[in-house]
Amino acid sequence: xxxxxxxxxxxxxxxxxxxxxxxxxxxxxxxxxxxxxxxxxxxxxxxxxxxxxxxxxxxxxxxxxxxxxxxxxxxxxxxxxxxxxxxxxxxxxxxxxxxxxxxxxxxxxxxxxxxxxxxxxxxxxxxxxxxxxxxxxxxxxxxxxxxxxxxxxxxxxxxxxxxxxxxxxxxxxxxxxxxxxxxxxxxxxxxxxxxxxxxxxxxxxxxxxxxxxxxxxxxxxxxxxxxxxxxxxxxxxxxxxxxxxxxxxxxxxxxxxxxxxxxxxxxxxxxxxxxxxxxxxxxxxxxxxxxxxxxxxxxxxxxxxxxxxxxxxxxxxxxxxxxxxxxxxxxxxxxxxxxxxxxxxxxxxxxxxxxxxxxxxxxxxxxxxxxxxxxxxxxxxxxxxxxxxxxxxxxxxxxxxxxxxxxxxxxxxxxxxxxxxxxxxxxxxxxxxxxxxxxxxxxxxxxxxxxxxxxxxxxxxxxxxxxxxxxxxxxxxxxxxxxxxxxxxxxxxxxxxxxxxxxxxxxxxxxxxxxxxxxxxxxxxxxxxxxxxxxxxxxxxxxxxxxxxxxxxxxxxxxxxxxxxxxxxxxxxxxxxxxxxxxxxxxxxxxxxxxxxxxxxxxxxxxxxxxxxxxxxxxxxxxxxxx
Numbered sequence: 264x265x266x267x268x269x270x271x272x273x274x275x276x277x278x279x280x281x282x283x284x285x286x287x288x289x290x291x292x293x294x295x296x297x298x299x300x301x302x303x304x305x306x307x308x309x310x311x312x313x314x315x316x317x318x319x320x321x322x323x324x325x326x327x328x329x330x331x332x333x334x335x336x337x338x339x340x341x342x343x344x345x346x347x348x349x350x351x352x353x354x355x356x357x358x359x360x361x362x363x364x365x366x367x368x369x370x371x372x373x374x375x376x377x378x379x380x381x382x383x384x385x386x387x388x389x390x391x392x393x394x395x396x397x398x399x400x401x402x403x404x405x406x407x408x409x410x411x412x413x414x415x416x417x418x419x420x421x422x423x424x425x426x427x428x429x430x431x432x433x434x435x436x437x438x439x440x441x442x443x444x445x446x447x448x449x450x451x452x453x454x455x456x457x458x459x460x461x462x463x464x465x466x467x468x469x470x471x472x473x474x475x476x477x478x479x480x481x482x483x484x485x486x487x488x489x490x491x492x493x494x495x496x497x498x499x500x501x502x503x504x505x506x507x508x509x510x511x512x513x514x515x516x517x518x519x520x521x522x523x524x525x526x527x528x529x530x531x532x533x534x535x536x537x538x539x540x541x542x543x544x545x546x547x548x549x550x551x552x553x554x555x556x557x558x559x560x561x562x563x564x565x566x567x568x569x570x571x572x573x574x575x576x577x578x579x580x581x582x583x584x585x586x587x588x589x590x591x592x593x594x595x596x597x598x599x600x601x602x603x604x605x606x607x608x609x610x611x612x613x614x615x616x617x618x619x620x621x622x623x624x625x626x627x628x629x630x631x632x633x634x635x636x637x638x639x640x641x642x643x644x645x646x647x648x649x650x651x652x653x654x655x656x657x658x659x660x661x662x663x664x665x666x667x668x669x670x671x672x673x674x675x676x677x678x679x680x681x682x683x684x685x686x687x688x689x690x691x692x693x694x695x696x697x698x699x700x701x702x703x704x705x706x707x708x709x710x711x712x713x714x715x716x717x718x719x720x721x722x723x724x725x726x727x728x729x730x731x732x733x734x735x736x737x738x739x740x741x742x743x744x745x746x747x748x749x750x751x752x753x754x755x756x757x758x759x760x761x762x763x764x765x766x767x768x769x770x771x772x773x774x775x776x777x778x779x780x781x782x783x784x785x786x787x788x789x790x791x792x793x794x795x796x797x798x799x800x801x802x803x804x805x806x807x808x809x810x811x812x813x814x815x816x817x818x819x820x821x822x823x824x825x826x827x828x829x830x831x832x833x834x835x836x837x838x839x840x841x842x843x844x845x846x847x848x849x850x851x852x853x854x855x856x857x858x859x860x861x862x863x864x865x866x867x868x869x870x871x872x873x874x875x876x877x878x879x880x881x882x883x884x885x886x887x888x889x890x
Contacts, residue, residue: 266372273300273377281388282612287605289597293417296382303374304421310369311425314362315433317354322437322572324351329564370426375418383414386604394609395676404490405483406603413600416593423593427586435576442569449555449569452547453576459540460580467533468591474526475595481519483599488515494764530585541577548573610678612695619694621702621788622687623652624819626673630682633672642668643842646682655820657830659860660839666823669839670791673821675699686789704787708794710774712766717746718758720766720777724785732784733758739813740780745773783814790815792822827864836860 277299285295297304328351335344387410398406435457442449492499492508499508552569555561561569628648635642642665650656658666671677673684675691684691691699704724712720721736722728728736737743737758749760751768766774782790792811808829824830831850838846838853838860846858853860 269368269372270377272373273303273381275377275381275384277381279385281385282392282608283389284607285386285389285601285605287601289594289601292597292601292605293420296385296417297378297421299381300374300378303369303378304425307366307369307374307422308425308429310362310366311429312433314359314366315430317359317362318430319433319437319572320354321359322575324354325567325571326562326564326569327351329567330562331564333563370422374422378418379414381414382417383410386410386413386600390604392608392611393606395671397606397609401603402487402491403494405487407490408483408486409600409603412596413604416596416600419593420590420597423586423590427583431576431580431583437572449548449551449561452544452551453573455547456540456544456576460537463533463536463540464587467529468587470529471526471587471591472594474522474529475592476598477595478519478522478526479592479595479599481515481522485512485515485519488512537580541580545570545573545577610675610696613693616693616695617689617698619686619689619691619698619702624788625652625685625687626650626789626819626821627685628669628672628682629685631672631679631684632681633668633677633679635677643672643679646842646844648837648844650819650821652687652819653817654835655815655822655833657822657824657833657836658839659827659830659836659863661863662825664839665842666839667793668842670705670793670821670823673791674703674705702787703789703791704782704785705791705793706775706778706782710766710771710778712762712769712774712777714761714764716755716759716761717749717777720762721758721780721784724781724787728784730758733780736780736784737777739783740776742773742776742780745776779811786814788818790818790820792820792824794824 279299285292327347331340331344341348390406390410435453439450439453439457442453488511492512499505549570552561552566556563556566626649628646631643631646633643646669648669658669660666668677672679673691675684675696678692686699686702713723717737718730718733721733725732734743737746746760747757750756751760753761755761762768762774762777766777769777820833822830822833830836834849835847836850836853837844838858840859846853846856846860848856854864855861
């Protein structure tokens with residue numbers, strides 16, 4: 264019960280300001296994430312002082328005990344010194360074990376596991392708040408590695424500093440105090456050693472920091488390269504690129520090994536210098552002790568305790584140097600993670616953002632302009648589009664015309680650069696992103712599922728759905744047939760079967776049907792269909808189309824399809840070219856007008872828009888479409 268209570272003193276998932284950017288300096292970043300456990304760290308510091316003082320006092324106790332054996336009356340030693348011996352026994356038998364127990368209890372039960380995962384949890388939540396473009400610009404494996412590794416790195420920075428450097432300070436002060444009480448000459452070797460050790464550490468630390476940072480960076484690049492190969496293993500196999508992928512990973516391993524060797528060259532030279540320094544301290548202390556003992560200025564116990572303290576300092580010095588190296592390896596890890604994590608969020612809710620309230624689903628694009636950072640080449644230019652509540656609108660255009668960008672702007676995956684977008688009269692930039700996306704359901708052409716069960720994937724947009732509701736959505740999406748036959752590698756069946764990373768255990772058509780079932784279950788007032796049936800064969804598409812028709816009833820729908828026959832029956836078609844609306848109307852009206860839509864319709868073979876049209880200039884596209 265006591266341990267259980269103690270382990271709950273730090274709440275890994277305690278509420279915090281998830282949107283607050285951490286500082287972009289190592290100490291500031293570490294302090295930011297250590298703030299919730301500063302009380303526990305202060306207690307650990309106090310206990311470490313007590314435990315270190317007790318440990319150091321054992322050497323003074325050894326001096327007293329050896330001198331007692333040399334001078335005390337053997338017959339009356341217990342009578343004359345019983346109280347002192349009893350106190351010494353209590354120190355060794357009670358105080359020392361209790362101080363060690365308290366130190367380990369606080370470190371292992373309160374600080375280490377909870378703080379490590381609390382830091383991981385908080386950096387993960389802050390990372391999740393970054394925009395879509397942030398994740399598209401980096402390896403998923405490298406991002407995950409930096410979130411996972413920063414927890415122990417920050418924790419070790421604090422705990423090791425308290426445990427290691429504090430102990431060394433206590434032992435050095437004890438040694439100097441002991442020697443100073445005997446002779447000033449005896450303190451000189453220790454003082455000289457402390458100064459030389461500090462100088463060596465000062466020389467070592469910045470070099471270790473730079474090389475550790477380089478090692479950590481190359482390690483993340485290696486992990487990112489490996490994860491990229493695994494994530495895209497199907498592409499690697501299909502294009503027979505195993506040799507090239509092995510070569511790329513080999514290059515990354517070689518770069519990481521080179522950085523590692525460069526780091527350990529420093530360790531080798533530093534350790535060698537430290538060995539020389541320690542040997543000089545031992546010889547100087549032993550020589551001074553011999554001279555003082557010979558002249559009667561030092562007792563046997565004092566000489567024994569002094570040499571034992573020096574031996575302890577020498578043993579600890581190597582350990583401390585390696586620990587300091589480890590600390591600065593952690594500093595390198597923190598720097599690397601900090602550079603990735605501690606960036607301002609690209610898309611944030613406006614101060615005081617409200618919750619989107621959808622009454623009908625009326626959507627307006629008012630003079631909207633946007634580009635993806637490619638100079639002055641706008642993807643969307645001065646777009647004005649009104650989709651009435653409950654209206655079903657299809658977006659038509661060749662590849663790259665801006666259709667998917669329009670849906671991304673509506674979902675606020677990117678912020679518009681000019682103009683505004685309104686949903687039922689509410690500017691989407693003034694409402695929370697969560698409430699906006701909760702009101703919109705989307706089936707995209709790039710359907711990826713989470714590596715979870717079929718049930719979890721279908722219920723992702725509505726986690727409180729019952730099994731009956733999940734099964735009904737799967738039935739409407741014509742997914743129930745293949746779901747019943749699914750078995751994963753652990754023998755889980757049906758809705759409990761896991762789909763693999765990004766749903767790789769399912770075919771493209773099966774993934775798309777799961778995505779459609781997910782949207783059916785979510786039942787949001789605004790529906791976006793971006794090539795929603797592109798991965799389905801004609802028979803399954805025809806069956807699902809009935810379910811989609813039922814799903815679209817009473818909803819505002821924005822649909823994109825290269826196969827124009829799938830959207831020809833919608834209320835209105837909007838033709839996009841180079842980010843502008845060039846035509847709009849019903850299918851019949853657009854065919855009758857003989858414009859771009861009519862030429863695209865005539866140009867289609869099998870119902871698909873030709874990608875070749877998208878690759879030509881504007882005039883060529885129109886001419887090609889008219890052929």
